[in-house]
Amino acid sequence: MTATEQADVSYAEMMAIVLARSFVDGEFGAIGAASQIPYAALRLATLTRAPNICWLSGGSGGINPVVGELPASSSDYRNALTAEAIYSLEDVVDWETSSRLDFACLGGMQIDQYGNTNMARLTTPDGRFVRGPGTVGLVFMSTFKKVYLYTERHTTRTLVAKVDFISGAGHLSGGDSRFERLMRRATGPVLLVTPMAVFDFPPPERRARLVSVHPGHTVDEVLANMSFVPRMDGDVPVTPPPTDTELAVLREVVDPRGVLRRPR
Amino acid sequence: MTATEQADVSYAEMMAIVLARSFVDGEFGAIGAASQIPYAALRLATLTRAPNICWLSGGSGGINPVVGELPASSSDYRNALTAEAIYSLEDVVDWETSSRLDFACLGGMQIDQYGNTNMARLTTPDGRFVRGPGTVGLVFMSTFKKVYLYTERHTTRTLVAKVDFISGAGHLSGGDSRFERLMRRATGPVLLVTPMAVFDFPPPERRARLVSVHPGHTVDEVLANMSFVPRMDGDVPVTPPPTDTELAVLREVVDPRGVLRRPR
């Protein structure tokens, strides 16, 4: 890939590509509502390297939809029309509580160093109470076999040392604290993808570790825009840039209208 | 109706007609599996006098089916094909436990003087253990708003003083005993229809009362073929014979093949 093409890769495309590489073939997963990035990642992964993934497109009820572009909402009717099957909301919740879902892609208005998430309520540094939209499916972070966290806001407000309210259980206070309260089969967050970087949550501490920094960003920039210092093991590499195939499939098949390249 | 026509009425037709007269318009009901008599009764009632009844045709999943004849099984596929809507088994059970179902038509291998029923297990007078097919939906006699009992076997074995095992809760030991254990909104058996007679379960005792004897049968015959003496209030009248309309709709529309007139 040329430097020009590389510079042309939007953060949303980069995030979709990182997620697409992370998914394990044959697994069964779910995404939330306004989820263009994981939606694109799942389409990219199933088309290129993991054809046996099955995934649920949020409120539409559609499994494995094949819409010819990237809908603004995973509830878009075209997801239902092009799906293999329609599930009910009871199906989703059963699959969630029973840990049948191998993974989910989730975010939050706060995400902390142990991967706990908050979508419900917080208090700003100046003491103002802020209402979030609500916990919705984050409660099932307790039961999904694993969770890919992502956020489009790599900021000190979003990436915090400790969430004000645990909507979704990450590794709680780290170490084995999660497994003292929840079932072992649900292993918690495995990855956090932001517009600048990738983190994981390795044992024994299960605290966010900076795995790589996306092309065009620096470790200093990553650290300056978050409210905790992640673990770093030696030199932090650059996130491998998109391959030609990844970018071509993403742009020609998954997102031909370039939704992920628009200002967001 | 002429005496000839009258003599021609089978017991199954008579039972269907008695049940059809008993249903209350606008109610929501259910029948079990091999249920030709209540099936015919519901078709007859909705066609002639109670068009707002909605009813569930057993295992077929069909609501208000309009098959042009009387299927041997309420699970018959034609019930699904001609239904207004297909319900799920979860729907039925929800409607059952929540007492949304105003009525059900149920039977049993034993039915006792308080309308308790048994389909699970009994011991014969000579001490032999007899296995029945199982309790299935009789458990919901606890929650149906009311129950129409029926049996095609008016015998001392079926109509007993006390069931060996309560699969379905009737009025238990009579009086208010049922309501000491179950919710008042589920009022228990209101009627018992047999090939020979009709019984109800009036308070305060809620013990079977002989309401009428079908044309062609006598009180003595009724009593000789059951193992308990029902309450009788003075002279027991004859069950009003089928009207011309009842018999015509039953034979021309509901059961044109005369299934209910065959030896059973």
Added chain:
Amino acid sequence: MALLVDAPKRKSKVIPLEQLREWVPSGSTVGIGGVHSQNAPMAAVREVIRAGTTGLTIIPTPSAGIAVDMLVGAGAVSTLHVSYVGLEFLGMAPNFKRAAEEGTIDIIEGDEAWIVYGMRAGAGDLPFMPMPPMYEGTDLPSVNPLLKRTLDPHTGREVYTIPPLKPDVCLIHAQVCDIYGNTVIRGLRRFEHVMAKASATVVVTAERVVDGPLGEDPRVVNIASPQVDAVIEVPYGAHPTASPGDYLLDEDHLRLYAERSRAGDFDGYRAEFIDKPQDHIAYLEAIGLRRLLELRHR
């Protein structure tokens, strides 16, 4: 058949939209269907607001949006079960956010399981719904005292439970139903049938109400007639949300709603689009035929 000409006929459940107020009195508990900006019963919501209804407890689907936000903005809501209330890709629900932050409504802090298993318990009138280990990892029990614990009789372990949710009335928007209430909802994962089972009464608003056969495979009928108490025909009744297969969501109008609400002018929006148009047709005229036709699926 000559035999049956005099037989009584089955009753229609169709009512005019204006009668909805009798079904949703002030103080009642109301279930609301729809997912995000799809299939929200907006004509019904506007009618409830027009009627001056107050003191409602709202239990929406787990992914609620403008229907709930508008009721909150209009002061119709006293208590709200929150799983998610927002405008999805258009941001926070402004009136909900303000009311929650100012404390003018009571929030029952829930989540997807709260609504779905709560309605599931309501559907069967089960006393409660016990959960596998899940809330133990979250802060929800600290703010929701209705998440009570009981003993698992098999393990002796304490488990969290969700109480049954049982709306007095449930408002559901559908694409088509018959005059008896057999209802087809397109474009969503099925949940409205569970809400209907949990609710004492159900009112369906539909794009089309047919007096005759639905013409649909009975397997795709989401809600069966015995579950439906009243039916209201309201073309474009989900506007500005989408009615799948009929019209898309009206993104411009949703943005207009959000911006005016955020700017503190919900009352102006309400005057223009709810109170001034005295009925549903007048509302549609305020939106404009040109715009309505633009929203049809292409």
Added chain:
Amino acid sequence: MALLVDAPKRKSKVIPLEQLREWVPSGSTVGIGGVHSQNAPMAAVREVIRAGTTGLTIIPTPSAGIAVDMLVGAGAVSTLHVSYVGLEFLGMAPNFKRAAEEGTIDIIEGDEAWIVYGMRAGAGDLPFMPMPPMYEGTDLPSVNPLLKRTLDPHTGREVYTIPPLKPDVCLIHAQVCDIYGNTVIRGLRRFEHVMAKASATVVVTAERVVDGPLGEDPRVVNIASPQVDAVIEVPYGAHPTASPGDYLLDEDHLRLYAERSRAGDFDGYRAEFIDKPQDHIAYLEAIGLRRLLELRHR
């Protein structure tokens, strides 16, 4: 698309019937689909018997028939959850009745709620399912010690509970599925999807398995592919029960089965129709093409 020619392809889940024995080892807990004499997975049942499987715990749908009776007759069953086991309008299930009366199988005395709510708890891996007052009026708790009580934390009242039912494998017959397991079952109230969710693995036998689009409205797909582990194509695989839309139940054969079983000659029936025909096609030959074609819907 040239771009994707080298991309890996999705795997088929199709297996031959003979491999079913690997999915249903002796001693496993087996869920069985179908309602009365509709959609029983009979080819699968015959194969399980042919394999000499023993010690199964069977949890059928609430209205079970010949599939369960045949497994009991063949000595494959050690424990049976009973809601209803019978031949409906053809009378009692003879082998079940004999085994139950002679005490050669363990009976878990259940009912429709036991199976449905038990599977529902299994589907969500909920710890148990609490019931409204219902068992209190029956004798079921006196013979089923698994109907344990716990406290309703809202009322302090004791309530009966049903434990989660979780088969190791579920056998389901369908009309059509694709090679990935998306499954359409006709003619029944939906329940098999709940059983599938409750089961660790699911094997679907289907009249037709298509390698390509199902050609069905996705709303009528009963069981979605992620729920299905293996798929077996068996034309007339539900015989002698019905496959709705394909063929009727074979009343003559059901009567023959019942009469020979009642007369104590299940072994003769088994030799003729299960062991001697070494595979499914040989079984169909034993029934005869003329008979099979007579059973098609007219």
